[in-house]
Amino acid sequence: DLNYFHSQTTFVVDEITTVIKEAVESTIGNSSYQHSKINQWMSGIVESSLSQLTKLGKPFKYIVTCIILQKNGAGLHTASSCFWDNSTDGSCTVRWENKTIYCIVSVFGLAI
Amino acid sequence: MEEFHSGDEVSFSPDEGSNVVKECIEGIIGGVDYSQNKVNQWTASIVQHTLTQLVKQGKPFKYIVNCAVMQKSGAGLHTANSCYWDTTTDGSCTVRWENRTMYCVVSVFAVAIAL
Numbered sequence: 001d002l003n004y005f006h007s008q009t010t011f012v013v014d015e016i017t018t019v020i021k022e023a024v025e026s027t028i029g030n031s032s033y034q035h036s037k038i039n040q041w042m043s044g045i046v047e048s049s050l051s052q053l054t055k056l057g058k059p060f061k062y063i064v065t066c067i068i069l070q071k072n073g074a075g076l077h078t079a080s081s082c083f084w085d086n087s088t089d090g091s092c093t094v095r096w097e098n099k100t101i102y103c104i105v106s107v108f109g110l111a112i
Numbered sequence: 113m114e115e116f117h118s119g120d121e122v123s124f125s126p127d128e129g130s131n132v133v134k135e136c137i138e139g140i141i142g143g144v145d146y147s148q149n150k151v152n153q154w155t156a157s158i159v160q161h162t163l164t165q166l167v168k169q170g171k172p173f174k175y176i177v178n179c180a181v182m183q184k185s186g187a188g189l190h191t192a193n194s195c196y197w198d199t200t201t202d203g204s205c206t207v208r209w210e211n212r213t214m215y216c217v218v219s220v221f222a223v224a225i226a227l
Binding site for chain 1: 146148151152154155156158159160162163166167174175176177178179180181182183184185186187188189190191192193194195196197198202204219221223226
């Protein structure tokens, strides 16, 4: 089935977005910003995302980046630029927040 | 920590990557103060410029360049990356730069293309 083959060899944004949202929710959920917990949260989010992504079993290399920012009025701007194969590679960014934290996770998938 | 295996295979050199990034940042936001109107233009220029310089090196790599610019106002900012790739050929480098009014963090990820 051509559609199935296509979805197994290209980066599917919706699927990846769901994986990431679950990883963030289960790690930070309702917590308030706490400097002492940040390292543990960051490792938890990237590691859990990466392991869920590799479980999808697709022929991809992955890069997961995570930013956690305390809500106190500072401006944060990010940009990315990629040089890759447009027909198979892709990225998605999930922006999540609660009352005291912004969390931005980006996933880049590159076909092998 | 990254290990380098020197040999016939091409692998990403983080030092070279960092130099390319530093020159791009200096060239674009070198002596300027944080400006909300200009920041989108700066982040876009930094990533595009860095990517162009990297691709010019003509090596068999796909690249991802990420840039974050933050105003200095006392907020805590934390970033982390995790990668699933071929550790013998792929690599990354991150450059942290600052001036009086802003922080700029640029990461480059290079993934080898199978020839």
